[in-house]
Amino acid sequence: MYTDGSLRLGFWNIDGLKPKYLDKSLDSEFGKFIHKNEICAIGETHFDDDKSLDIEGYKSFYVNRQKNKKARRVTGGLCILVKESLKRGIEIIRNGNESNYVWVKINKKFISKNDDLYVCFAHIPCTNSTININANYNVLDNLCVETVCYQKQGNVMVLGDLNGKVGKLYDFIRNDDTDYLPIVSDVNVYSPDNVISDRNH
Numbered sequence: 750m751y752t753d754g755s756l757r758l759g760f761w762n763i764d765g766l767k768p769k770y771l772d773k774s775l776d777s778e779f780g781k782f783i784h785k786n787e788i789c790a791i792g793e794t795h796f797d798d799d800k801s802l803d804i805e806g807y808k809s810f811y812v813n814r815q816k817n818k819k820a821r822r823v824t825g826g827l828c829i830l831v832k833e834s835l836k837r838g839i840e841i842i843r844n845g846n847e848s849n850y851v852w853v854k855i856n857k858k859f860i861s862k863n864d865d866l867y868v869c870f871a872h873i874p875c876t877n878s879t880i881n882i883n884a885n886y887n888v889l890d891n892l893c894v895e896t897v898c899y900q901k902q903g904n905v906m907v908l909g910d911l912n913g914k915v916g917k918l919y920d921f922i923r924n925d926d927t928d929y930l931p932i933v934s935d936v937n938v939y940s941p942d943n944v945i946s947d948r949n950h
Contacts, residue, residue, distance in 0.1 A: 756860050759789035760870060762910045766794045766802065766828070774802055783807065787832045788839070788853065790870035792910050794826035802828050808836045814848040817879065825880065827851055827870060835859060842867075844895065849873055849880075849888050850909070852899065865903035869896065873911045 761782055766773050773779055783789060783804055791802070796813050803809065807830040814825035825848055831839055838859030842852035850871035857865045873888055874880040881888065892907070899905050924942050 756788070756855070756866075757786045758868060758906070758908060759786040760792060760909045761789070762792040762872065764793050764795075766791060766796065767800060768795065774804075780804075783830060786830075787835055788855075788868070789830050790851075790909065791828040791830070792826075792870075792872040793824070794828050795823050796826045796828065797823045802830070804830055806833055807831060808833060810841050810851075812843070812848055812851045814880075825849065825872060825874070827872060829853060829870060844891070847888075847891070850892060852895070854903075857903070862904075867899040867903055867905045869905070869907045869909070871907060871909035871911060873909075875912045875914065 759782060761779075763773055763779075784806075794800075794802070794811075794813075796802075796811060797816065798811075798813060801809065801811070810829040810831070812827040812829070814823060816823045827848075827850070829841065829851060831853075835855075838856040840854040840856075842854055844852075850869050850873070853868045853870065855866040855868065857863060860866065869892065871892065873892070889911075896905055896907065926942065
């Protein structure tokens with residue numbers, strides 16, 4: 750039990766944990782990353798059901814993606830590692846065959862909080878990936894719906910690689926102004942494009 754309420758969580762997109770002739774889990778940096786977290790997820794493990802990851806002091810849970818018939822190897826996949834001392838306080842929540850994310854419910858008693866914590870470890874495919882194109886649903890839409898659902902039951906955190914690439918699109922609001930924003934005196938906090946002066950009534 751974590752009586753001070755602290756809990757360290759992490760996510761690493763490893764892009765293939767154990768490809769041919771290489772085992773990234775043996776790298777010292779990998780070991781440091783695991784052991785500084787109580788719960789962490791490894792994204793893009795490229796694991797099938799024959800592969801596993803054994804880390805002393807941690808319990809492993811797998812969310813493997815089925816291999817595409819036309820693909821040379823398995824893609825995607827998540828491995829959730831939970832410290833042995835915490836495993837009785839967590840519940841892995843799977844949504845059917847969903848392989849792009851998984852929810853971990855952390856019991857409030859184990860982290861000395863008033864509410865349970867729902868953590869979503871996610872690796873969302875790129876918009877133009879075959880996974881997204883062939884899916885008959887929108888992964889991100891489903892994740893948003895579930896997030897709203899779990900917010901009614903406790904605190905929520907989404908952690909991972911959401912592939913939020915914008916390419917040549919703007920990653921900010923263009924031509925915004927202070928009509929609907931409070932005037933911010935410190936431009937280092939936020940500087941809108943058009944500052945609307947106060948009206949004297």
